[in-house]
Amino acid sequence: MIQAHNLGFPRIGLNRELKKALESYWQGAIDREQLIQTGRALRHRHWEIQAKAGLDWIPVGDFSWYDHVLDTTCLLGAVPERFDHPGGPVDLDTYFRMARGRAPSGKPQPACELTKWFDTNYHYLVPELTPEMEFSLASDKLFAEFEEAKAALGAKAKPVLLGPLTWLYLGKCQGERLDKLALLPRVLAVYSEVLTRLKTQGASWVQIDEPILALDLDSNWRAAFERSYHQLQVPGLNLLLCVYFGPLQDNLKLACTLPVAGLHVDAVRGVEELSQVHDWLPTHKVLSVGIVDGRNVWRTDLERARQILKPLQARPNLWLAPSCPLLHVPVDLRAETALDAELKSWLAFAVQKLDELILLKHALEGRPESVAGWEENQAAIASRKASSRIANPNVRQRLNALTPAMEQRANPYPVRAQAQRKKLKLPLLPTTTIGSFPQTAEIRSQRYAFRNGQISAAEYEAFIKAQIAEVVAKQEAYGLDVLVHGEAERSDMVEYFAEQLCGFAVTQNGWVQSYGSRCVRPPIIYGDVWRPKPMTVGWIQYAQSLTEKPMKGMLTGPVTLLKWSFARDDQPLADTCLQIALSLRDEVKDLEQAGIGVIQIDEPALREGLPLRQSAWAEYLNWAVKAFRIASSGVGDATQIHTHMCYSEFNDILPAIVALDADVITIEAARSKMELLEAFADFNYPNEIGPGVYDIHSPNVPNVAEIVALIEQAAAKIPIERLWVNPDCGLKTRQWPEVDAALSHLVEAARTLRRRYA
Numbered sequence: 001m002i003q004a005h006n007l008g009f010p011r012i013g014l015n016r017e018l019k020k021a022l023e024s025y026w027q028g029a030i031d032r033e034q035l036i037q038t039g040r041a042l043r044h045r046h047w048e049i050q051a052k053a054g055l056d057w058i059p060v061g062d063f064s065w066y067d068h069v070l071d072t073t074c075l076l077g078a079v080p081e082r083f084d085h086p087g088g089p090v091d092l093d094t095y096f097r098m099a100r101g102r103a104p105s106g107k108p109q110p111a112c113e114l115t116k117w118f119d120t121n122y123h124y125l126v127p128e129l130t131p132e133m134e135f136s137l138a139s140d141k142l143f144a145e146f147e148e149a150k151a152a153l154g155a156k157a158k159p160v161l162l163g164p165l166t167w168l169y170l171g172k173c174q175g176e177r178l179d180k181l182a183l184l185p186r187v188l189a190v191y192s193e194v195l196t197r198l199k200t201q202g203a204s205w206v207q208i209d210e211p212i213l214a215l216d217l218d219s220n221w222r223a224a225f226e227r228s229y230h231q232l233q234v235p236g237l238n239l240l241l242c243v244y245f246g247p248l249q250d251n252l253k254l255a256c257t258l259p260v261a262g263l264h265v266d267a268v269r270g271v272e273e274l275s276q277v278h279d280w281l282p283t284h285k286v287l288s289v290g291i292v293d294g295r296n297v298w299r300t301d302l303e304r305a306r307q308i309l310k311p312l313q314a315r316p317n318l319w320l321a322p323s324c325p326l327l328h329v330p331v332d333l334r335a336e337t338a339l340d341a342e343l344k345s346w347l348a349f350a351v352q353k354l355d356e357l358i359l360l361k362h363a364l365e366g367r368p369e370s371v372a373g374w375e376e377n378q379a380a381i382a383s384r385k386a387s388s389r390i391a392n393p394n395v396r397q398r399l400n401a402l403t404p405a406m407e408q409r410a411n412p413y414p415v416r417a418q419a420q421r422k423k424l425k426l427p428l429l430p431t432t433t434i435g436s437f438p439q440t441a442e443i444r445s446q447r448y449a450f451r452n453g454q455i456s457a458a459e460y461e462a463f464i465k466a467q468i469a470e471v472v473a474k475q476e477a478y479g480l481d482v483l484v485h486g487e488a489e490r491s492d493m494v495e496y497f498a499e500q501l502c503g504f505a506v507t508q509n510g511w512v513q514s515y516g517s518r519c520v521r522p523p524i525i526y527g528d529v530w531r532p533k534p535m536t537v538g539w540i541q542y543a544q545s546l547t548e549k550p551m552k553g554m555l556t557g558p559v560t561l562l563k564w565s566f567a568r569d570d571q572p573l574a575d576t577c578l579q580i581a582l583s584l585r586d587e588v589k590d591l592e593q594a595g596i597g598v599i600q601i602d603e604p605a606l607r608e609g610l611p612l613r614q615s616a617w618a619e620y621l622n623w624a625v626k627a628f629r630i631a632s633s634g635v636g637d638a639t640q641i642h643t644h645m646c647y648s649e650f651n652d653i654l655p656a657i658v659a660l661d662a663d664v665i666t667i668e669a670a671r672s673k674m675e676l677l678e679a680f681a682d683f684n685y686p687n688e689i690g691p692g693v694y695d696i697h698s699p700n701v702p703n704v705a706e707i708v709a710l711i712e713q714a715a716a717k718i719p720i721e722r723l724w725v726n727p728d729c730g731l732k733t734r735q736w737p738e739v740d741a742a743l744s745h746l747v748e749a750a751r752t753l754r755r756r757y758a
Contacts, residue, residue: 001316001317001318002313002318002319002320002361002364002365003056003057003318003319003320003361004054004055004056004057004319004320004321004354004357004358004360004361005055005056005057005058005059005158005288005319005320005321006050006055006057006058006059006321006322006325006326006354006357007059007062007160007207007209007242007244007264007290007294007321007322007324007325007326008059008062008160008324008325008326008327009046009049009050009059009062009325009326009350010046010326010327010329010330010331010350010512010513011042011062011063011064011327011513012331012511012512012513012519013042013045013331014331014332014335014509015509016511016519017038017041017042018038018039018042018065018517019517019518019519021034021035021038021039022035022065022066022516022517023517025104026096026100026102026103026104028104032092032104035092039063039065040148042063043063043145043148043149044148044152046063047060047149047152047153048152049351049354050354051153051156053351053354053355053357053358054358054361055156055354055357055358056156056319057156057158057205057319058149058153058156058157058158059158059159059160059207059325060142060145060146060148060149060153060157060158060159060160061141061142061145061146061159061160061161062160062325062327063145065092065095065096066095066096066099066100066125066515066516066517067099067123067124067125067515067516068124068162069117069124069125069126069127069162069167069170070095070098070099070112070124070125071139071141071142071162072127072161072162072167073098073112073125073127073167074090074095074098074138074139074141075137075138075139075141075142075190075194076135076136076137076138076167076187076190077090077134077135077136077137077138077139077190078127078128078129078133078135079094079098079138080098080112080128082109082110083097083098083106083109084106084107087136087138088138089138089139089140090138090139093105093106094106097109097111098111098112098125099111099112099125099516100516100697100698100699101695101698101699101700102698102699102700108699108700110671110695110698110700111125111671111695111697111698111700112125112126112127112128112671113125113126113128113172113671113672114126114515114671114697116607116608116646118211118214118245118612119245119608119609119610119611119612120245120295120328120608121512121514121520121522121563121564121605121608122327122328122513122514122515123514123515124170124515126170126171126172127167127168127170127171127172128171128172128173128174129168129171129172129173129178129180129183130173130178131173131178131182131183133183133186134186135183135186135187135189135190136190137190137193137194137197142159142161142194142198143197143198143201146159146198146201146203147201150201150202155204157203158203158205158206158207158240159198159203159205159206159207160206160207160209161191161194161206161207161208161209162208162209163208163209163210163212163241164184164187164188164191164228164232165184165210165212165221165224165225165228166209166210166211166212167187168180168181168183168184168187169212169221170212174672174673174675181220181221181224184224184227184228188228188231188232191232192231192232192234195232195234195237195239196234198237199234199236199237203237204236204237204238205237205238205239205240205261205262206237206238206239206240207240207242207264208239208240208241208242208260209242209244209325210225210241210242210243211242211243211244211245211324213225213243213248213251213254213255214243214244214245214246214247214248214251214266214270214612214613215246215612215613216250216613216614217251222251222254225254225258226254226258229241229258229259229260230259233259238260238261238262238286239260239261239262240260240261240262240263240264240286240288241255241258241260241262241263241264242264242288243255243263243264243265243266244264244265244266244269244290244294244323244324244325245266245269245295245324245612246266246269246270246611246612246613247265247266247269247270247272247273248265248270248273248277249273249613252273252276252277252280253280255277256277256280256281256282257280260285261285261286262285262286262287262288262317262319263277263281263285263286263287263288264288264289264290264319264321265277265287265288265289265290266290266323266324267289267290267291267308267323268290268291268292268293268294268295268323269323271308274289274308274312275311278311278312278315283315283316283317284316284317285317286317286318286319287312287315287317287318287319288319288320288321289309289312289318289319289320289321290321290322290323290324291305291308291309291320291321291323291357291360292305292320292321292322292323292348292353292356292357292360293322293323293353293569294322294323294324294325294326294328294329294353295323295324295328295329296329296566296567296569297329297330297347297348297349297510297524297566298346298347298348298384298566298568298569299345299346299347299348299352299356299377299380299381299384300348300353300356300360300377301377301378301381302356302359302360302363302374302377302378303374303378303381305360306360306363306364309360309364313364320357320360320361321357322353322357326350326353327512327513328512329349329350329353329512330349330350330507330509330510330511330512330521331349331350331351331509331511332349332350332351332352333347333348333349333351333352334351335508335509336507336508336509336510337508338508339505339507339508342383342387342389343505343524343526345379345380345383346380346383346384346526347524349510355373356377358370359373359374359377384570385570389526389527390526390527390528390568390570391527391528392502392503392527392528392530394530395503395528395529395530395579395582396528398582399575399578399579399582402578402582402630406585406630406633406634407626407629407630407633408629408633409632409633409635409637409661410636410637411637413661413663413686413687415637416637416638416640416663417663417687417688419636419637419638420597420637420638420639420640420663422638423597423638424482424550424597424598424640426481426482426550427481427754428720428721428754428757428758429711429720429723429724429725429750429753429754429757430481430482430724430725430750431479431480431481431482431724431725431726431746431747431750432480432481432482432483432484432552432666432690432724432725432726433475433480433484433726433727433730433731433743434484434600434602434644434666434726434727434728434729434730434731435484435487435493435552435554435600435602435644435730436484436486436487436490436493436730436731436732437471437474437484437486437487437488437731437732437739438731438732438733438734438735438736438739439488439491439732439733440736443467443488446460446463447460447491464488464489464539465542467486467488468485468486468488468539468542468543468546469546471484471485471486471488472485472486472543472546472547473546474740475547475549475743476547476549478740478743478744478746478747479747479751480549480743480747481549481550482549482550482551482552482598483543483547483549483550483551483552484543484551484552484554485539485540485542485543485551485554486543487554487730487732489539492520492521493556493560493602493730494520494522494523494556494560494561494564494565495520495521495523496535496556497535497555497556497561498523498561498565499523500531500532500533500535501529501530501531501535501580501583502527502528502529502530502531502532503525503526503527503528503529503530503579504523504524504525504526504529504565505523505524505526506521506523506524507521507523507524509521510522510524515697518733520564522564522565522566523565523566524565524566525562525565525566525567525568525576526568527568528579529576529579529580529583530579530582530583531583531584531586531587534586534587534590535587536553536554536555536587536591537553537587537590537591537594540552540553540554540591540594540596541594541595541596544595544596550597550598551596551598552596552598552599552600552642553588553591553596553598553599553600554600554602555584555587555588555599555600555601555602555631556601556602557584557601557602557603557605557606557627557628557631557643558577558578558580558581558584558627558628558630558631559577559603559605559606559609559624559627559628560602560603560604560605560606561580562576562577562580562605562609563605563608563609564605573623574623574627577623577624577627578623578626578627578630580627580631581626581627581628581630581631582630582631584601584631585630585631585632585633585634588601588631588632588634588635589634589635592635592636592639596639597638597639597640598639598640598642599632599635599639599640599641599642600641600642600643600644601628601631601632601641601642601643601662602643602644602645603628603643603644603645603660604644604645604646604729605646606624606628606645606653606656606657607645607650607653609624610652610653617652617653621653621656621659624656625656625659625660628643628660628662629659629660629661632660632661632662633661640663640664641662641663641664642662642663642664642665642666643660643662643664643665643666644665644666644667644729645657645665645666645667645668646667646668646729650667650676650679650680651679654679654680654683654685655683657685658683658685658686658687661687662687663687663688664687664688664689664690664724665685665687665688665689665690666689666690666691666692666724666726667689667690667691667692668692668728668729669691669692669693669710669714669728670692670693670694670695670702670710670727670728671695671697671698671728673710673713674691674710674713674714674717676691677689677691677713677714677717677718678717680717680718681717681718685718687722688722688723688724689718689722689723689724690723690724690725690726691710691714691718691723692726692727692728692729693707693710693711693714693725693726693727693728693746693749694707694726694727694728694742694743694746695728696727696728696729696730696731696733696734697728697729697733699734699735699738701738701741701742701745702742702745702746703745704745704748704749704752707725707745707746707749708749708752708753711723711725711749711750711753712753715753720753720757725746725749725750726746727742727743727746
């Protein structure tokens with residue numbers, strides 16, 4: 001019997017209802033009960049959508065107030081000591097203080113570390129582990145939601161858990177070595193209690209997500225899977241082990257032989273091994289095939305999918321699903337009323353992907369009601385392949401004309417550094433910011449008014465110039481050394497460029513959760529990419545005219561523009577990335593010609609784009625580094641190239657970061673207490689570096705002493721003459737009072753240490 005199910009639905013709501021409710025609660029505009037009612041309404045709406053689509057099983061527990069890894073941390077009672085958790089159930093405000101450092105109640109504390117969820121742009125809260133840590137069942141959230149779902153869905157409700165090994169693998173122990181697997185027996189004891197309780201509540205299937213089975217695992221972790229899943233057996237309860245984001249490869253035999261009732265595999269990224277899984281997995285077990293892409297927005301070619309599934313059709317227990325949870329795609333394509341009809345016909349968001357699953361199920365069962373939808377799907381697939389808007393001969397010609405010389409600066413860093421010091425005349429420990437300043441309600445309202453024709457282009461330009469002038473004046477008052485224009489004209493660091501580059505499309509309502517209440521609208525790359533005209537030069541040139549201090553030109557790098565968009569899937573990612581790089585190269589050269597001596601090309605997605613398997617790293621890093629160097633290498637020695645990278649584990653890619661050959665790199669380091677610098681120090685990173693000293697993802701404002709301490713930690717690892725002082729990331733999401741205080745403290749800390757080291 002063929003069944004259709006989902007691994008997880010987007011949490012935020014079609015109109016970002018969760019984001020708005022969370023931020024209202026944090027600001028004191030609504031109370032806890034109003035927040036809880038919003039969450040309940042969203043869950044029920046999403047269950048109803050999935051039930052109406054015709055799914056046989058609907059996930060429960062995929063909803064989260066902030067992050068599903070943090071949910072699991074609280075489920076296990078693994079609350080760090082600084083949050084003063086007395087034991088027992090973890091209350092909502094303790095949960096939010098762990099996530100963001102502050103909540104309506106409780107003492108503010110440094111938040112838990114954020115980092116990227118596998119190779120996605122979603123951020124999770126890193127579990128903090130200690131050797132003596134004890135675990136206990138400390139959250140009723142999953143059980144309460146399952147009771148809700150049973151009342152709404154009946155037997156279709158399927159609880160979802162992040163797997164114990166994946167949770168443990170993602171955790172960190174600061175300051176001391178820890179064999180994380182030593183904690184596994186204690187973790188498994190709580191998981192056993194959770195599964196037993198779900199069985200008592202009436203669950204027949206539980207989905208357990210173990211995406212680390214798509215990674216390179218050593219023999220200890222493989223053996224731990226065998227021990228763990230033998231221990232997690234609960235009579236009468238079926239476990240569906242879910243692996244996604246990549247193929248199983250050397251973990252395939254292990255996954256197929258574990259004592260679970262079913263196995264989900266990613267047949268989008270791992271289609272080549274599907275027949276082997278079919279052969280290895282006993283026929284009495286469910287094989288769940290992730291046949292619809294849960295990571296991208298293109299329609300599924302249903303005929304191709306049917307051909308892939310045909311050899312499995314006679315299997316007695318075949319389930320169909322998206323490749324991974326639909327957390328990574330927007331909610332509903334029907335909300336996009338401004339996209340042109342042709343492009344829109346090529347797309348599928350979360351709701352449409354569920355419809356595709358049901359069409360496939362019906363087709364495999366021979367149901368006639370799927371014919372009309374099938375024909376529409378195939379017409380859209382053919383339309384995209386034949387469209388004249390996909391290819392641009394000039395772009396292809398320019399790509400073919402790339403030479404190695406275009407990837408090289410004229411001279412190495414030591415020579416360039418001398419020229420830059422002579423030109424810029426910066427002090428020891430130069431201070432700067434990463435780019436954006438607060439996007440106030442006034443800025444957003446004026447942008448909305450301009451886009452909707454309520455104010456003229458001239459009025460909007462005058463408003464943005466006034467915002468730039470205010471930001472420049474504030475930075476002068478703080479005493480920063482290298483200034484930025486504040487990016488008031490940019491709704492988003494990716495969307496802004498997508499609106500101006502040919503080959504990109506932007507959506508009205510294509511929101512995706514990045515972390516917590518932070519949502520982004522990834523653009524869609526549908527064709528060859530090229531730059532019709534300068535994108536940033538006018539604004540940056542105006543900002544430079546307001547100050548004698550150096551003004552940074554601010555660009556988003558080629559890998560980040562690629563990875564933080566929904567990329568086309570009809571050509572290699574490397575080709576698309578190099579097309580973007582050539583467009584940025586033109587912009588960089590135009591900025592230099594306009595008199596801008598410092599240009600920042602942000603690449604926060606560089607580490608995120610790293611393939612999950614080490615065997616594929618070299619190929620990716622080769623074209624990713626090449627793209628950055630093509631974008632950045634067309635300038636003279638005296639032009640200083642910066643880059644910025646967000647929460648990532650850099651140890652594995654430091655040779656590639658060095659190969660970027662940026663004059664200055666800024667990284668997020670405040671939450672990890674400069675832990676990231678260990679890798680740069682061990683590697684003898686040769687160029688300049690600005691480790692973040694202000695955690696911008698928390699409303700907490702660091703004082704001067706705290707910043708001084710962080711800079712001194714950095715100076716113990718990196719020569720002080722190559723250190724910069726800056727926040728972790730852009731300040732777009734912060735409020736002005738926080739920014740004013742934090743940047744004033746940052747400058748004072750730098751001055752204090754200049755006096756000390758002088």
